[in-house]
Amino acid sequence: MSPPATLALKIDVDTYRGTREGVPCLVEMLKRHGCGATFLFSLGPDHTGRAIRRALRPGFMDKVGRTSVLSHYGLRTLLYGTLLPGPDIGTRCAAILRRVRDAGFEVGIHTWDHVKWQDGVAGADAEWTQWQMALACQRFREVFGADPAVHGAAGWQMNVHAYRRTQSLGFHYASDTRGTHPFVPVICAEIVACPQFPTTLPTLDELIGLDGVTDANVAERLLGITREPRDHVYTLHAELEGMKLAPAFEALLEGWKAQGYRLVALGDVVASTELAALPLHRVVDAPLAGRAGLLASQGPAFLGQESSP
Numbered sequence: 001m002s003p004p005a006t007l008a009l010k011i012d013v014d015t016y017r018g019t020r021e022g023v024p025c026l027v028e029m030l031k032r033h034g035c036g037a038t039f040l041f042s043l044g045p046d047h048t049g050r051a052i053r054r055a056l057r058p059g060f061m062d063k064v065g066r067t068s069v070l071s072h073y074g075l076r077t078l079l080y081g082t083l084l085p086g087p088d089i090g091t092r093c094a095a096i097l098r099r100v101r102d103a104g105f106e107v108g109i110h111t112w113d114h115v116k117w118q119d120g121v122a123g124a125d126a127e128w129t130q131w132q133m134a135l136a137c138q139r140f141r142e143v144f145g146a147d148p149a150v151h152g153a154a155g156w157q158m159n160v161h162a163y164r165r166t167q168s169l170g171f172h173y174a175s176d177t178r179g180t181h182p183f184v185p186v187i188c189a190e191i192v193a194c195p196q197f198p199t200t201l202p203t204l205d206e207l208i209g210l211d212g213v214t215d216a217n218v219a220e221r222l223l224g225i226t227r228e229p230r231d232h233v234y235t236l237h238a239e240l241e242g243m244k245l246a247p248a249f250e251a252l253l254e255g256w257k258a259q260g261y262r263l264v265a266l267g268d269v270v271a272s273t274e275l276a277a278l279p280l281h282r283v284v285d286a287p288l289a290g291r292a293g294l295l296a297s298q299g300p301a302f303l304g305q306e307s308s309p
Contacts, residue, residue: 005229007261008269009037010152010175010199013238014114016046016086017077019093022242027103029246033253035263039100040110040152040175043090043139047081047115081115090139097143106265108150112136118155121162122285122294129161137169150266152176152235156199156295163187163283166194173197173270175233178288179298182273183281186302195278197266198298199235201225204245206290215244219251229260231269 011026013019023039030037076084090097101107111117112135121129133151140148151166153176163185166174171194177185179198184191201222207213213221226232236242241249256263282299 004260004262006231006264006269006272007226007256008197008231008233008264008266009035010233010235010266011037011039011238011241012110012152012154012235013039013041014110014154015042015048015077015239016089016093018238018242019089019096022238022240023096023100025246026236026238026242026249027100027105029250029253030105031103033250033257033263035253036105036265036268037263038106038108038150038152038175038266040108040150041089041097041140042110042112042114042154043136043143044112045081045086045088046077047086047113048077049079049082049084049086050115050119090143094143101144106150106267107144107148108152109133109136109140109148110152111154112139114154117153118157121153121157121159124159124161126161129159130165133162133165133169150174151194153296156297158283158296160187163192163194164190167192173266173275175199175235175266177283177296177298178286179281181231181298182269182278183298184278185283186280187283189302191280195270195273195275196283196298197233197269200232201234202290203235203237204240204248205237206288210290215248218245219248219255222252223255223259226256226259226261232261233266233269 013023112132117132137148147170149172151171151174156176156178158176173195175197177196177198180200182195182197185196204218207218207221208215236249253263280302282302284297284299285294286297288295
């Protein structure tokens with residue numbers, strides 16, 4: 001008899017409000033259901049309001065309209081970094097972050113400044129990228145007294161320097177990409193010795209508002225995708241599943257358990273994976289239905305014969 005399929009829960013925490021309100025809600029819910037999870041924290045200032053600069057990006061305003069950004073994030077959060085100063089999440093919420101670890105959940109790095117990374121990393125140079133990642137790593141050590149083991153990029157946005165830094169900064173593994181299965185990334189024909197465990201399922205905000213999907217039936221739609229068992233990584237957000245969409249997430253947990261999945265942290269999947277046998281895949285920037293812009297994605301298998309682009 002084959003072992004049950006695993007579904008790793010990766011929780012991106014983007015904002016100050018999500019840390020203060022969404023994270024405790026998720027911890028309580030996950031403990032009640034006996035589930036593991038990996039919490040990836042934004043550790044510097046919350047500058048969510050500066051995301052308004054994306055307004056001219058193709059598809060961005062459509063996504064805003066579909067997913068009721070104001071109702072999910074709240075007006076105050078949408079003013080941080082513009083009319084209101086952005087609170088320092090890692091400093092003001094350190095006790096909350098440590099309680100997540102003390103409750104037995106895996107913790108790691110999402111970013112330093114979520115909006116700055118998501119909007120700036122694509123065109124950034126090595127120095128900018130190194131500094132942003134170094135700030136996050138230093139704050140992580142200050143909060144947790146340990147080095148971070150896992151990195152998951154904000155908005156699935158990366159560049160060549162960021163992939164290299166996941167290796168040189170000592171991350172054991174990363175979940176920076178969208179894809180279908182774990183792999184070792186190859187960027188510009190260079191192998192990066194930090195394996196990727198990509199998000200394999202659509203997020204709730206990518207589904208809601210398309211093809212008749214609403215807050216009320218989004219869990220049913222996602223459970224339809226996971227009906228045939230196979231290993232998955234699901235990314236959720238403290239600001240969504242930990243707050244307004246908490247009922248949908250609870251329905252997902254119940255549904256996934258009924259489908260026979262083991263709901264675990266990313267680290268549990270890594271521990272049961274033979275890393276030396278992982279395939280090599282190029283990483284590419286690609287569009288994804290329901291999300292604006294291009295996302296770091298698992299590309300074609302790399303056979304060692306291609307030339308650098």
